Amino acid sequence: MDCVFGIDVGGTNIKLAVIDREGQILDHRKIATRANEGPDAVISRLANELTSFIQADQGWRIRAVGLAVAGAVDARAGVVMVSPNLTGWRNVPLAERLSEMTGYQVVVENDANMAAFGEGWLGVGRTFQSFLVMTLGTGIGGGLILDGWVWSGPFGCAGEIGHITVDPEGWLCNCGNTGCLETIASATGVVRMASELLAQGGSPVLENLINENGDRLTAEIIATAAFKGDALANQVFQRVGRVLGLTAVNLYNLLGLEMIAFSGGMAGAFDLFIGPMREEIKRRSHILPPENLKLLKGILGDDAGTLGAARIAWSHIELGERLGSRVN
Ligand SMILES: [Zn+2]
Secondary structure, eight states, rough: OOEEEEEEEESSSEEEEETTTTTOOOEEEEEEEGGGGHHHHHHHHHHHHHHHHHHSSSSSSEEEEEEESEEETTTTTTTEEESSSSSEEEEEHHHHHHHHHSOOOEEEHHHHHHHHHHHHHTTTTTTOSEEEEESSSEEEEEEEEEETTTOTTTTSOOOOGGSSSSSOOBBBBOOOOOOOOHHSSSSSHHHHHHHHHHHHHHHHHHHHHHHHHOOOOOOOHHHHHHHOOHHHHHHHHHHHHHHHHHHHHHHHHOOOOOOEEEESSSGGGHHHHHHHHHHHHHHOOSOOHHHHOOOOOOSSSGHHHHHHHHHHHHHHHHHHHSSBOOOO
């Protein structure tokens, strides 16, 4: 049977899956990235893993390999330019190296783009042509699909939605800018906001939850407190909703997107931020009807990246060229 490898390379784990043309996951494995060992060791280990996968032959005929990598990727050249989670990865010709070691055609793309591509193939984006998938976790990633195609831009790393400025006087971001969306609407931002508010005054529900959690404040606990009606925790998610709405409405006005979907750990707080987010969109959208922009939750979860990587491998096979990344 014709299959591809869909691979998601993260800072902690590498997820590998054998995926058929319809998107069925036939088998999957997870290995530790051990990013501290550097790119050569990681690529060798990955190549060995692919070989051993094939030795467990199930009648698969692997046609290509699609890789989703956290970081800035030059998809045309198959090069990982830089990755915040992979130590020492700078201008690594990943597609070429892995192809030499395994003999497969290899396609490399950014992981957030591939999560969006996966959702477009089999998930929440199936019925849409132009949409954004925002991954809300420790940071914020974004994958943009325009008119059915992944938009990576000429420099290979477009869709960095987390680093749109939403507060010019805001906190310093890891990227060097101040007031990025990520400084407020990520798990890190939520914890920081709640800590500042806690320093100003009490919040019994939240304080109890922190005690029960061994004195640790996490985004999950703040969400739990907000669901229980805690005022301080709700104030945090009001702000999150507001800046997400601000970002969304600017994108909507610029691109006329049909839909924005949310995935990642913080998507669990969807019901907490979606109200204020909708209000903000309504307040600022006067040319395009605000109700035309759908706000949804992603449905593929952790599989979005491997499925997207598989879909891009399939589309390269189908189009028989290096760049041809049609989603549906
Ligand atoms: Zn930033």
